[in-house]
Amino acid sequence: MLVVGFPVGQLQANCYVLAPHEGGECVVVDPGQDAVETAREQLDNHGLTPVGVLLTHGHFDHVFSAGELCESYGIPAWVHPADRYMLSDPGAALGPEGRQLFDGVSVKVPGDLRELSGDTVLNLAGMEFDVRPAPGHTGGSVLFGTTTEEGGRLLLTGDTLFAGAIGRTDLPGGDHERMLETLRGEILPRPDETAVLPGHGTTTTIGRERAGNPFLRGLGTSDDAAN
Template identity: 60%
Template sequence: MLVVGFPTGAFQANCFLVAPANGGPCVIIDPGQDAEEPIADALREHKLSPVAVLLTHGHLDHVFSVTPVCDGNDVPAWIHPDDRYMLSDPLRGLSRETAAFFGGLQLREPREVREMTDGVELDLAGLKMTVDHTPGHTEGSVVFRSATEEGGQLLFAGDTLFAGSIGRTDLPGGSMDRMTESLRTKILTLDDETVVLPGHGGATTIGRERVSNPFLTGMVDLSDPSSAHRGRGRGI
């Protein structure tokens, strides 16, 4: 499996191109701000042809370039229905300060948008990706699981899980209670060897996070309304 990743825009959100190998179809995950040019460069370098764009959630730093990337390559965007509204009204999902940073920005949906829900297995570009709905950072946050030819598993985690942290829950649509449930039922149930490719920062593994991530090792505290961690995760 080929995975090409790079950070994009002011918030350094990770964008990924995933394909079975060089010289064939691929999917693009989370084309953020200023992602068009590096995506085009990677497509040329690896001789890839995109067939779809997959979105882990609707926040602006992950969807900023989705419409030009989708419409420019005549491919659909896949998103959970609970976050679809942010494709055309992205400022609704941001804090007041971040929304002010982007001013009166207006976006529109790609020409073709498809909705995905929990447990769906997407068969795209010769890849099988399982969708797990992980609300908490946003109402429609998802992660994508994909097996490698070597027998391993990749988790494209968006802003649900990071190396040493989790997604913040204090933005519109966020919920620490739902994040706690997502982490318990969708993240901590995965094998320790699962490689995590998060929406910001570097790669990690489930095993590493299970024993070192304070948001996971302290799951009891996570569910406590007085927890000092409440709402302090990463992401915009």
Template identity: 60%
Template sequence: MLVAGFPVGALQANCFLLAPAEDADCVIIDPGQDAVEPIEEALRKHRLTPAAVLLTHGHFDHVFSAAEVCRAHGVPVWIHPEDRAMLADPARALGPTATALFGGRIEMAEPDEVRELAGDSVLELAGLSFTVDHTPGHTKGSVCFRISTEEGGSLLFSGDTLFAGSIGRTDLPGGDTEEIMRSLKEKILPLPDDTVVLPGHGPASTIGRERVTNPFLSGGGASFPTRGL
């Protein structure tokens, strides 16, 4: 399996490309701000053809380039229905204070073809099989994508639900602390320790490492800052 990842935009959101191998179809996860050029570079380098765009949630730092990427390659975008409205109206998920930090207005357009993710389902794309876990809390439509590797392990694309050493913030519209803690307890913590976590911001980790060292998962996290937009 080929996995290419890189941070993009002012908030350094992680964008990922996945494919069974080089010279194959691929899936693009979370094409945020300024993602078009590095995506095109990775497509050329690995001779990949996009089949779809997957979004872990609707915040603009993860979806900003989705419409342009989808239009350029004629592919659909997949997003949970609870977050779909953010594709055309990103400010509704930020609130006035956060929106003001970005000049008071963020203009985006919904991609031409939007398909809605069903929570807790399996999605077959580009020769890959993704398990979709609905993990509300950071936003109402936050999801994580899980995929097994040929070596027998698994990858978790956790978006802004789980980070190395932290979790997603819940103080923006649609955020809910109780919900994100429930999502972590019911959907994330039961995963095997060797599951590799590829988050929406920051470095990779593993479920085993986070189970032991993440203050939000091991108790006493209230005094630690959350992350994400």
């Protein structure tokens, strides 16, 4: 599998291009601020044709270029319904002070915007993505899981899990208790070898985070909590 990641925008959010191989179809995940030019360069370099845009959540640093990219290639985007409003009103999830940053800013929303609800499986560009709700950072945060042809596991976590940290929960739509439940139920049960492609920072693995992430140590899984 081909995985190309690159940081974009002022907040250096990670945008990813995933494809089974070069010279075919692909998906783009989280095209944030100023992502279009670099995304096009990567697509051209690898001979790729995008068939869809996947959004881990609705914050502007992950979705800002989604509308332009979708329009350029005539492709749909997928987002959880709880975060859909942020695509047309990016300041809504930043609080009163943050909202001022977007006064007078025109945002292009994908013309074909499709909803992710509940547990979903998407088959795109010859890849299967297991979509799991992951509320906490936002109400509509999701995880995208997939496997390589060699059997490796990949998990795109957006701002739910980083190397050594987790996403903040103090912005509108955030909920710390729901974040903890997501970490227990959706992150900790996964195999240690699962590669984590986060929304910011460097890649990591579930095993590395289970052992060293201070926000995961001592949490236990949802099964442990029930016993």
